Each structure stands twice: as C-alpha cells, then as structure tokens.
Amino acid sequence: MNKKTIIVASIAFINLIIIFVGYHIRPSHLNYDTASVKLDFTVPPNFPVPNAPFGQQQITPAGFQLGRLLFYDRVLSLNNSISCASCHHAAAAFSDENKALSQGMKQCTGTRNAPALFNLAWQKEFMWDGRIKELPLSSHNAITNPCEIANSMVGAVEKLQSNSNYKGFFKAAFGSTAIDSTKMLNALAQFMTMLVSANSRYDKYTRHENGGIFTDTEKQGYTLFKKNCSVCHREPLFTDMSYRNNGLDLISRDSGKSSSTHLASDIGKFRVPSLRNIEVTAPYMHDGRLGTLEEVLDHYAEGIKQNSNLDGELQQNGKIGITLSSSERSKIIAFLKTLTDNDFLTDPRFQRP
Incomplete structure (x- = not known):
C-alpha cells in the first residue's frame, strides 16, 4: 500500500469516527413545543377485546404526548446517546430496521432481535420469553438494561427533573410537576398502548371496506396461509400469544422461555x-x-431441526416441517404483504416530535 493510499484510508477512517461520535452524542433535538393530539383508544371492529387493564392505564392526550416525547428523547440514557426509538423505528413498525441484533450503550450488542411494537394492548406478556407481565415494566427493562439505555430509574428521573421542558408535561399529564418513575413508565405505556395497527389491506378485505381488494395470487396465498400457518399465527392478531420451539437449532443456543420458567421443556x-x-x-x-421472508418459508419447508422441544405442529404424521412448493411459498408471501399497514407506519401521531 503506497503512502497516498494510506493517507486517503486514514482520512476516511477519521471521518467515520467523527460521524459515529457525532451521532451518539448529539442532542435529541425534539420539538418540545409539539401540540397534544386528539386521540381515543378504540378497538378495531375485527379485533377481540384487549387484555390491557384500562382501568389502571387510562390514556389521555397529555399522557400520550408525554410518553411520545419520552420514547424519542435520548435524555433517558446515561450519556444522552440512546432512546427507545433508537431501536424501535416507526417506519419499521417500531422494530430495529434491518438489524438482527440492536446496539445499545457503548455499542453493546444485544442477544435478541428488537421486537416490533404494535397491538400491545392485546398482549398478556412481553419480551421474547414472556418474562415481563406488565407493559410499563418493559420500559423499565430497557432503561435499566446495561446493554440498552443503561441508566437507573433514579438516574433517569433525575435527568428529567433537571430538564426544564418536562415539568409542564408531567403537570398536564398527572396534575403535578413532581416527576417520578411510576409516572414516567405510565406515560411511556400510554404511548405504546396507542400503537394500534389494524388498517392493512387485509383488514379492509376482511371488513369489506374500500381498498380491500386481493389479487388472485393473494387470495390463493391466504388460503394456503390458513391451511398451513394459522394455528400459530391466528387471525386477526396473527399470533396465538403462545411460546413455541420452531426447530431453528438441534440444540437451542438461547434458553428462551426457560430463562424465566427454568423448565427444561x-x-x-x-x-x-x-x-x-x-x-x-x-x-x-x-x-x-x-x-427474508423467502428464507423463513424455506426454513419451515426444508430447514427445521429435530430439537427435543420441537413444537408438535411442526411434526405431523411422522414428518417434520410444512410441505410447500416454491410456487406456494411465493403465494403465501404475496398474502403476507397484504398485512402491511401503511397508515400505521406513517401515522403522524407516532412519529418523532
């Protein structure tokens, strides 16, 4: 490598460092003057009754507004570098877009994929292993996890108390300028409870609304889906809320739900x-x-491992997996894309203030 090449490479490396550091120490630049929005939690007509304890978790415009600010504000982290939204992007249904594992404080890499956040009011448990039973505690976990926001509850509250922007928001939401962790977690839960996704083309199709038109391929894919996938991914939420081993590994590298239940099964x-x-x-x-979705269906058709805890739905009649031709997989994927809720992904109420 000649001297000129070394110099160019060095400059490029320095620029990358500057960009990286600038990104992680930059202020939040939130619009604290954002107006509260009109909102009302309503159950979509094709949805079941939610599980959220709304008697304890009343949603108000002021509480939602505070929760939205907190969700996007890096002030909650130890060094103003991480917010909830750092790993949960609105355009990706509040998942971590195109990242297998998210990076938190000081580039600490997590061990599980950041889940999408929507329709949380219908969940009874949270996290991949279900160890958290109340929605506010999921934010507690993120704030205090040393590989995520990496603060303490006391530290997060102290930072909010020293931020003059927040006293008015807490007063509007809770009737007092006093800031504490219970109110903070309550506001975050109000924001996340409002993340309802129920206006996809599939929803319009099943509700016989304008815009609810399927192509022949999508209709065939829907039929195939109901035949092969709907036991676990039950309509209309497209999950049965259960915990299952889907044969990713012969011997599981992650203990999964056993990390909280301590059961070998x-x-x-x-x-x-x-x-x-x-x-x-x-x-x-x-x-x-x-x-990719293609890889997912390839796994179910051809890649399942005979794990000792493999779910019974994936081993029927002495055969492992789901028999699907390449054409059938393509049709199922075409149907799955009708589940994209663009109204939810672009809803201005949920974007960065």
Missing part, C-alpha cells in the same frame, strides 16, 4: 410474533438470523 421456546407488518420488520426470528 421451555428451552428454545419463544413467543410467536405477530405477522402484521412482517414485510417491513426484517430480519426475522428471535435472533434475526433469517433475512
């Missing part, structure tokens, strides 16, 4: 994710190992 079992917005939430699986 739960090793390698993970929450069945919703397939809504699946087109924009790649990569897939609990560790993001599969990059």
